[in-house]
Amino acid sequence: MQSNHPVEVAPSILAADFSALGDAIRAVERAGVKLIHVDVMDGHFVPNISVGVPVVESLRKATRLLLDVHLMIENPEQYVGAFAEAGANMITAHQEATPHLNRVVHQIREHGCRAGVAINPATPVSTLTDILPDVDHVLVMSVNPGFGGQHFLPIANEKIAQLREMRSRYTCNFRIEVDGGIAPDTVPQVVRAGAQILVAGTSVFHTPDPAAAVLEMQRLAADAILERV
Ligand code: DX5
Numbered sequence: 001m002q003s004n005h006p007v008e009v010a011p012s013i014l015a016a017d018f019s020a021l022g023d024a025i026r027a028v029e030r031a032g033v034k035l036i037h038v039d040v041m042d043g044h045f046v047p048n049i050s051v052g053v054p055v056v057e058s059l060r061k062a063t064r065l066l067l068d069v070h071l072m073i074e075n076p077e078q079y080v081g082a083f084a085e086a087g088a089n090m091i092t093a094h095q096e097a098t099p100h101l102n103r104v105v106h107q108i109r110e111h112g113c114r115a116g117v118a119i120n121p122a123t124p125v126s127t128l129t130d131i132l133p134d135v136d137h138v139l140v141m142s143v144n145p146g147f148g149g150q151h152f153l154p155i156a157n158e159k160i161a162q163l164r165e166m167r168s169r170y171t172c173n174f175r176i177e178v179d180g181g182i183a184p185d186t187v188p189q190v191v192r193a194g195a196q197i198l199v200a201g202t203s204v205f206h207t208p209d210p211a212a213a214v215l216e217m218q219r220l221a222a223d224a225i226l227e228r229v
């Protein structure tokens with residue numbers, strides 16, 4: 001079921017030059033991407049600080065692409081409204097970051113955004129069973145969140161496959177997103193497992209030609225879809 005949905009690459013601007021984010025976005029627009037992934041870190045939920053609401057506001061002015069805002073912050077419920085008003089189209093909160101995941105998901109939807117939940121590498125997929133019918137996407141972390149440029153953790157493949165199986169068992173509609181260590185060598189395995197949105201930072205923006213890097217991963221993803229069982 002849903003095995004032939006298109007797979008898309010979502011470039012993560014965490015790996016781009018923060019003094020020239022507009023240029024970075026224009027570079028990947030040329031590859032036909034539809035999503036830009038924005039990593040928000042608070043220095044508490046993860047041991048790093050990145051960008052916040054003002055940057056999302058600026059990105060909103062710079063592009064019509066969908067802004068996929070990944071909240072790696074504690075108390076996400078306090079900030080959903082601000083990110084939605086700043087122009088986010090998709091907002092993802094971590095399962096580990098709030099005791100009120102259901103409330104956050106509905107809050108995101110009430111603000112007119114697509115709602116997602118994310119899980120860290122050590123968090124089982126089974127913790128999401130009761131929220132799956134209410135989400136538009138599930139983000140599987142394939143590195144420990146907080147930094148770009150880390151190595152892919154293969155446990156993500158099992159989680160992606162489990163989510164795909166649960167989606168079919170419970171007749172849900174969410175898309176499966178994977179984030180961390182995605183590059184030409186890891187694209188085929190995550191796509192075969194069932195991933196549909198591939199977040200990629202380093203492998204896109206730390207290359208001389210980000211658009212070419214995206215196109216190459218999209219080509220690898222299209223080949224791997226044919227091998228999906
Ligand atoms: C990590 C972030 C990722 C990060 C991925 O905590 O959630 O989105 O940008 O970076 P790469 O693709 O370099 O692993």
Ligand code: ZN
Nearest residue numbers: 039070179199
């Ligand atoms: Zn991310």
